[in-house]
Amino acid sequence: MSSDNERSADPGDGAPEQLALIRETVRKAKVPRAKPRTWRGAALAKELPVARVLVNKGALHLDQYFDYAVPEELDAEAQPGVRVRVRFGAGGRNVRGGRREGGGLIDGFLVERRAESDYTGALAALAYVVSPEPVLGPELLALSRAVADRYAGSLADVLQLAVPPRNGKAESRPSPEPLPPPPAPSAGSWERYAQGPAFLRALAEGGAPRAVWTALPGPHWPQEIARAMAATLASGRGALVVVPDGRAAARVDAALTGLLGPGRHALLTADSGPEKRYREWLAVRRGSVRAVVGTRAAMFAPVADLGLVAVWDDGDTSHSDDNAPFPHVREVLELRAAHGRCAFLLGGTNCTVEAAQLVESGWALPLRADREQLRIAAPLVRTVGDGELARDGAARAARLPSLAWQTVRDGLRSGPVLIQVPRRGYAPRLACVRCREPARCRHCAGPLQAPDQQGLDCAWCGRAETAWHCVACGSSRLRAQIVGARRTAEELGRAFPAVPVRTSGRDHILDSVPDAPALVVSTPGAEPVAEGGYAAALLLDGWAMVGRPDLRAGEEALRRWTAAASLVRGQPEGGTVVVVAEPTLRPVQALVRWDPVGHARRELAERAELGFPPVSRMASVTGAPPALAAFLAAAELPPEAEVLGPVPVPAGGSGRPRRPGDAPPGEPWERALLRVPPGSGAALAAALKAAQAARMSRGSGEQVRIRVDPLDIG
Structure with missing residues (x-):
């Protein structure tokens, strides 16, 4: 994350050095x-x-x-x-x-x-x-x-x-006349936060407060965002809110329409279609509306007299663009808040390390509820501990221990029950039943999967596997490392034959489910909203989420757990969440205590000690080994820059989602990480930009990819 100095830097800073020399030469030549x-x-x-x-x-x-x-x-x-x-x-x-x-x-x-x-x-x-x-x-x-x-x-x-791309039909239509500012709204559910009413007053009076908002679990956050936007509109200024996906945008859209009526805001999402989206965007640019709710691309919306920028759930990877130069919504809105001197609100039921750093540095203030309000809003969170082990010796190893089954039975008496599964499909990852060696493709070494019960195929190259045997022990029998959502739904359907089972995942995402007994099996991020809240929730295979070889594994696991648990009724209404994971793990303990802020602070302290982002600024440079070596040798990096690597990177495949930085199929690529201390991020970016511009001007055929602040550093 940028330092304060970097946030307020002039937009023209960091131009390539050779371009500056050319301009200076032209000026002096007269x-x-x-x-x-x-x-x-x-x-x-x-x-x-x-x-x-x-x-x-x-x-x-x-x-x-x-x-x-x-x-x-x-x-x-x-x-x-x-x-x-x-x-x-x-x-x-x-x-x-x-x-x-x-x-x-x-x-x-x-x-x-x-x-x-x-x-x-x-x-x-x-x-x-x-x-x-x-x-x-x-x-x-x-x-x-x-x-x-x-x-x-x-x-x-x-x-x-x-x-956005031009649409002639939308451009030819006039935009509606702007409406006068609405009256300032009441605090509503912001009363649950100690500084909530004061935050709304500051917005309504034309102030520019900056806050990191740890939202209470429950269904109220869309209405609270709508009230913050309405307070900003009351001051005669504009407001912009960016959310991770279309479902979240629809909830804020409905809340804002219910609060202020139609015609006061624009909804900018890909689901709208090109003509409608461009028509809405033009209404914003022309000043017809001064409030915008949208997904990632809306971070650039040209809102007139911008008074508030807000982002919900900044830890969601949807906020990071997969197209060059890979900007992140949080960082772009920070730039807008600093350059435009407007208010800034970063909200979510979880707290990212970057959000904790904003508070730690004093750039933003915390906006939280007290423990009494939290006990009312949050469900009871339980895990497999010593008491359960005494009654069920196999509970630690079982995927659905006795506590989980009992929670499902009790929850179904009063409403729907949510089951979160880390993977979609039937049995996405497989291993040898004898030696536990992961099952891999003979052609590309990608992981084998069973998307259904018909057979095996490779998750990378898509080739079918009909005669697999373990290369380590020779066994031909397989076991599931992680059972997918469809397999889980099938098992629960047999266990509870009289209860309907619904699934929600990438192929088919449910927006909501009725307040009636049902089992809802969902992958992370696809959980539908239950009318009246879920009676209970199971968070399965927690080890698969916490055990990923990723710097953000614990933070991401806690984010996904709190998002699902926030859909469950509060503890006074009997809401219960069971997480099937090692109880002593830090993210599990943070969930049990419902303390995402404390978890983020401890993560931030550890990263500061180790020099990891966001305390340091980092960039990844990826390419073929000769091209990468030549690039690093030619780049005039800041003296304090540290080069980590290079190391090999995985190759992308036809059956595996590509990520920025993946090598093309069949090509050996390497990646180097460049790290600088706080305050040197602009110098690092300028050096990388100048080196890349020099390579392109020489017509180098070898591709080198640059990504500043990469999400995944392994």
Whole structure:
């Protein structure tokens, strides 16, 4: 996470060194500026005949503006912020500081109109204006530049994420007239938090408080976010809230509509479809609405007079974009809060290490309820401890010990019961029944899985396996390491034949279930909301979540457990949660005490001692060994930078979800981690960006991928 100095840095900081040298050379040369000319000698605009254009080329060595002449017939439409088409490279104009690129028409944004150009040659003319709609304003441009510099990426790549594709039908429709500010709302369920009413008052009075909000479990968080947005709107300012998925966005959307009525906010999610989403986005840009609820891409929404930015459940991986330069919602909203001097709210039923650091550094204040309110809202959490072992000697090894079965039976008397399973499918991971050696594919060494009861296949390459035998002991019998959601539903269906069993997972996610006895088997993140809350919940195979070889394994396990347990009724209403995991593990103890903040603080202290993120800033550089070695040798890293590795990285496969940094199938790649202390993150990003730009300008064919603040560092 950036330090305070880095958050308030100028968006222009961190430009590639070679580009700065080129600009300085041009300035000192004092060459008389040539009058802009077009290819065909067409008449130019009488005022401000030069257009500065950002071309839609993501290459870092082209991360600059290019000047074009404005023909007289395009003078009225060629205004800053509009989309244009220009000829670029061969047959167009020279690329300053680089070689010629392939010619042809290319998309771009007109950033500025100028009276003259510092380019001494003949300027090519704008081909045409795609649309007179100005979609790129100064604030969005400055934010995009700051994000590009922070993540060692190009401005064009960031704008691909920030500005949605054009839809002519949506653009032709006028946006509604803006409504007057609503009255300030009452505190409502914010009264349960000691500083909750004061936080709403500060928003309604035009203040800019920054808070890390540990929400109480239960169904009230969408209404609480809606009240925070309504308080901001009451001050005459705009509000932006980003949530992990469309289901969460729908809940906040319904709460805000119920509180303020329709027409006061826009919903920006991929589920809306391109036309509706672009129409909503245009309404925001035109100032018709000043409140936005959306998923990841909404972090760039051009809200006018922004007064509040908020993110819900910042630990969800959906908040990190999988497209270059891989920005994270939390970090982008921090930049917006710092540069725009607006309020900031980071909320969730869990607390990430990054959130704990914001409080530890004093950049944000904690917003929590006292233990008395927590005891009312949270369910009773139980695990397999010594008492259960005395009554059931096999409970520690059993997947469903006696306590779990009893909890299910008791819960079904009063309502639905949730069963969280770490994996989907039937038996996703298999091992030898004799020696426990993991079952792997003979072709690519990927893990074998049984998506159904028909046979085995590889999770990476997708090849079927019909005659597997263990390479260690020769056995041909398999056992499930982790039983999937469908297998669990099948087993529970046999155990409780009179009770309906519903499943929710990646292939089919339920939004809600009725308040009636039922078994709901779900993978993490796909849990449907139960009307009135679940009577009980089982969190199975906890060891599989905590035991992953990942720095964030414990934090992620606790996040998924608290998210599921928050859907269960409070302890006074009989709500019970059973987690099947080793009781002495730190995340399990944090869940039993319902203390995610304490867990995050201890994790932060340990990472500070070891120099791990977010206390340090880190970047990963991945590529073929020769290309990676050449890149590291050429990069002018900060003196305090530490290089860890390189080490081999796994190859992606057709049956395995690819992650940023995975090697292409069949190619041996390596990854190096670069670590710097706090305060040096901007210097590291600038050095990586300059080195990558230099490689691209030389036309190096070997690909090297850069990711600043990677989520997965092993």
